[in-house]
Amino acid sequence: MEEPGQLKRAFIDATAGAIAGGISRTITSPLDVIKIRFQVQLEPTSSWALPHGGVYGPSKYTGILQATKDIYREERLRGFWKGNVPALLMVMPYTAIQFTVLHKLKTFAAGSSKSEDHIQLSPYLSYLSGALAGCAATVGTYPFDLLRTILASQGEPKGWNHLRYGQPNGSPSDDSLSSFQLFLCGLAAGTCAKAVCHPxxxxxxxxxxxxxxxxxxxxxxVESHAYKNMWDALRGIVQAEGWAGLYKGIVPSIIKAAPAGAVTFVAYEYTSDWLESILT
Structure with missing residues (x-):
């Protein structure tokens, strides 16, 4: 049985992570919607990206500003928050699981039974802990990610209307870090992760x-069974859309990742400190 202190720490990590994730996702939803629209668009966003023998014609969305204007003209402001409910149902438990598992793994790796202690790990163990925490969070919240993608990508008129039909890596920072340093940590972590994993x-x-x-x-x-597996999808996208096809939506993704990661880190720290103060 877990000690009361460990249960309190787990509750604080989960609650602070959920609140931080919800705030971050709601603020950055417009950029996420734009990113998804580019990612599911088979047509190249620019003529230079079209490979020799490409099969697709001109694209609906060609740039962030143009996409923003089109979405607002056709769907008004609510279009930028399409799928935000399943997004919150995804990201709030995601960050709750992520921070809780991360703290547990760090405590285990450090060989400490006092979860409240500030734990210093090597870069390797910190990376491994963050990766395992992210995997656990992804598995636990994938169904909501699926719903989010469907609702955010469809545009108008809607094909699916309701739920029933239908990110940041890194460790919680030491208390000695300032809010600005936390902001920079979140910004760097979010940007690097998105740039590497975008394809x-x-x-x-x-x-x-x-x-x-x-x-x-x-x-x-995208037709049913268009891709056999991940490698077939990667090869098919490159052949039909060029290498740029693997990086569709990378600009709004990186623009979103920086504030999303930063807001999550800062909101987590402030919420965690607040919960600590009222539970002691």
Whole structure:
């Protein structure tokens, strides 16, 4: 049985992580919607990206400003928060699981039974703890990520209307760090993670919308069973859309990752400190 102190620490980590994730996702939802629209768009966003023998015509969205104007004109402000409910249902338990598992793994790796202690790990153990925490959080929240992608990608008119039909890596920082330092840590972690993992995120989004019906004005759709597996999807995207196809939506993704990671880190620290103060 866990000690009262450990249970309190787990409650603080989970609650602070959920609140921080919810705040961050709501603030950055418009950029996430734009990113998803680019990722599920089969047509190249610019003529230079079209490979020799490409099969797709002109694209609906060609840049962040143009996409912003189009979404606002066709769907008004609510279009930028499409799918935000499943996004919150995804990200709040995601960050709750992430920070809770992360603290547990760090405590275990350090060989300390006092979860309240500030634990200093080597970069290798910190990376491993963060990776395992992220895996646990991803597995636990994937269904909501699927719903989020479907609702955010479909545009108008809607094909799916309701839920029933239908990120940042790193460790909690030491208390000696200032809010500005936490902001920079979140910014750097979020930006690097998105830049490295973006092609896999594009592939994930394509699998999530396979066979999804949407209005023809949004261009070609991903047919059912278009890709056999991850490698086939990577190869097919490069062949049909060029290497740039793997990085569709990378600009709004990185723009979103910086404030999202920063807000999550800072909000987590402030919420965690507040919970500590009222529970002691």
């Amino acid at each position: 896999l995120d594009v592939v994930k989004k394509r699998f999530q919308i396979e066979g999804l019906q949407r209005h023809p004005k949004y261009g070609a759709r």
